[in-house]
Amino acid sequence: MSQILIQSVLLDDERVDILIQENIFQKIAKEKTLSVSDPNSVIIDGSHFAIVPAFYNTHTHAAMTFCRGLSDDVPLKIWLEKYIWPREASLTPEDVYIASRYAILEMIRSGTVFFADMYWFRTETALAARELGIRASIGVTFADLLKKDFEENCQFVEENLADYSGRVQLAIAPHAIYTNSAETLKRCAEISERFHLPYHIHVAETEHEERGSVTPTQGLSPVEFLDSLGVLSERTVAAHLVHVSEKDLQILAKRKATCAHNPCSNMKLSSGTFQMKRFLEHGIRVALGTDGAASNNNLDMREEM
Structure with missing residues (x-):
């Protein structure tokens, strides 16, 4: 055409x-x-239509359409450890491909032309995106806690980068500070810098994470901890950032990081209230995301607005 x-x-x-x-x-x-x-x-x-700017979903887990509505009314830690991770452990590549197709069709129908994804079996999500004509940033997901092999991920990036240079591209996606070691977080940042790829990560989503009760951070906040490792930059896309201090906001502004705000997911999981006004006062770029359908119940960016 x-x-x-x-x-x-x-x-x-x-x-x-x-x-x-x-x-x-x-x-x-x-x-x-x-x-x-x-x-x-x-x-x-087009006489019966209007044309408007399209939506860019800056944080989601497309294939999680397979567990839409699963385990409602529980906080994030229980939701992940008791319900989500055990089911994800039995996923096959075909499961992810089919679930991603459903997700992408849902996004397209509600006006989304791009999504930033973080999930397993990334080649299946990428295949679905290519087939359905959407733009995507496909995260190569790192999670030491879930025994996702670091070296295999690195090899995948080096060997496949050329195949992800058009409409569907790659991102480096360490899941969070509580699922990765400090060494992995730093090495991911090195790969991100080397290949000029986004660094997509969950940050300061819950009070448990902010208090350091899920991982040792030497008494630092999640944002301070990441900054102490030297991993925050203009390539960073930090999802959630619900629990942040004045010092955190100053760091994010200085490093020119982008926040992917997920209002529906934050409400469903009772993660807390995002401080939009303070982010804007500090000049921090804020984008919107749906998170996965399991922590939202749909992928409609109009609801996020």
């Missing part, structure tokens, strides 16, 4: 024609002024 012409669609209270060629918006002009040269082009009557 080389050209798509959308005619008379509403854009910012004005009717326009939009020409898309090779997946790029080539021209936007007044309605009934654009035409196509390719006889195989697709022409869409």
Whole structure:
């Protein structure tokens, strides 16, 4: 499909024609002024529609559609250890592929054109994204606690980076400070810097994590701990950041990290209330994510807004 012409669609209270060629918006002009040269082009009557910016889901676990609605009304630690991780242990690549397809279709239907994923069997999620035409950042997930092999992950990145240079790309995704050693977190940052890849990680999601009760952090907050390791940078996408101090916010601003805010997930798991105003006052970039369907119940970015 080389050209798509959308005619008379509403854009910012004005009717326009939009020409898309090779997946790029080539021209936007007044309605009934654009035409196509390719006889195989697709022409869409947009007179009953409006065109708006698409949604970018900056933190999710697509394949978790398989456990949507599982274990409601329990906090994150119990939710993970008693319900989610035991079921994930029996997942097959085909399970992840099928569940990811359902997730991507759900995202597309509600206007999402990109998602940043963190899960297992990343090649299956990537395959589903390629087949369904969405853009994605596919996390290579590191989790020492769950015995995910570090060296195998590193080898995968080095050998497959060239195949993930277009619409579907890779990210380095250490799950969290409570599932990885300090050494793994630092080595992940080195890979992220070496290959210029995002560093996608859960940070300060719960009070347990903030108090250091889930992992020894030498009395530091999760943000301070990560900064002491030298892993925070403009490539960092920190999911949640619910429990943060003034010092944490100053660090995040200085390192130019991005926060992926997940309001529905935070409410469902009773993780706490995100401090949006304080983030904006510090000039920290805040994006939205749905988290997985299991901790949200859907992947609709309109609800997150």
